[in-house]
Amino acid sequence: MNTEPENASPHDDSRRTFLKQSTLLTAMALVPGPVVSAAEAKLDERVAEAIEQVPLSLKVNGKKLKLSVEPRTTLLDLLREQLHLNGTKKGCDYGQCGACTVHVDGQRVNSCLSFAVMHDGKEITTIEGLADGDKLHPMQEAFVKHDGFQCGYCTPGQIMSAVACVREGHAGSEGEIREYMSGNICRCGAYSNIVAAIQDVKKGGQKV
């Protein structure tokens, strides 16, 4: 199932399509001229052949994968572009917003600031891997219950961080939660509801 909170309502499908299209348009606008003409001349394929690929074993959301990856692929780009796990978001791409937060061997990290090949042999959990089949993770439920998101863009990263925050034992007080969630920026300002959701999960005492 798709566990992205932004898919909670049926309207969101069209918005998703729109978001995808507009992202694509922006991306095209940003592509420099020579790259476009190289692509037209199919030069990109030849470039791709020349790039050395490095073998990479990963376990992603419980599935063992044997991959071959170009070294400059970030973990974020591998997840989104090659594995099509689009739940993990690209916000700033420079470690500043937390939208790309995933768990590596159970620890939360920003997937935009490391190369995928550096995680050889590791276990990666993304927002898609958090739910237990059709059953939402308690943190996902708490975010829905407490209106922990508005546009939803930051939500997957927030939830991955929130789960880690509880697991690390840093959800003791509102102040501590705010400090330990400070690496996740929300442009919509859903912070107080996010704090409430985390406190709820913490108090519930469920295993997260």
Next chain:
Amino acid sequence: MNQFQYSRPTKQQAAIDAVAKDPNAAFIAGGTNLVDLMKRGVTSPQKLVDINRLPLGKIESQNNGLRIGALALNSAVAEDRQVREKQPLLALALNAGASPQLRNMATVGGNMLQRTRCAYFYDTTMPCNKRQPGTGCGALEGVNRMHAIFGFSDKCIAVHPSDMSVALVALDAVVQVSGPKGNRSIPFADFHRLPGDTPEKDTNLAPGELITAVDVPDGPFTKHVHYQKVRERASYAFALLSVAAALDIDGSNIIKAARLAMGGVAHKPWRLTTAEQMLVGKPATEETFRQAADVAMQGAKSFKHNAYKLKLGPNAIVQALKTAAAA
């Protein structure tokens, strides 16, 4: 981003050889600084040597101190029981830096080698002697709010951004390195450099030298410590200025030993030894701390946009010492 060759050696010597023999090669640890700089085109190594398979992540007690492996994660060091008991100042400084996610990737070695956050250094369309020697310094006449008040030159006025390093210089840490010519130890105070005429060199590491560990000697600074970080937001921002303070106070409130260092004021973490000496033998009072702050700020000079640091500095020092004394 440029293409690069990638290797992940399991032997320390192989890693050192790979970087020592090739001026375009670099070690990569957590990647949180290097990947950022590569994405922005500030640096473009042709060969990356991933050191994560080397066994350099341990934190252990030895020789009257703690030896912290270069690959120990910032989060692991900050949470470590021995570090919290023996060197709480280090834990405070680490937790004041970056975000929990970044601290889970950032290593001790990488943290002290992170490069300046000077905006002109990051902007490849601007002149910068550190990024491209000889092109000039954009900050000198530009927006220099974040820049140095001590030890700068007319070639570069950038500051070192690491919080951890401010605590390490105060705690008399020693950096252990291994290189093509063997092993050596570098006192933390001599590790980073002032800009002089070669601001492109941040440290005294020789090409190919690998940091293997940082040693922090045991000392009396287990209780009265504080790391005061002044930044534009409540958390998760680089310091405008920071102060690491550690005091040893006897039963009658007399200071037996003191350590004081500042971040965000110079090209290197800035130890305030004259102020430290002045504090010893004095009562731990606000009056004493004020005097120490005055001594500490002697010789500070500001630029157009960072004059506020001349006022902020002494206040932050007094606050840090007061909080440390009360701890």
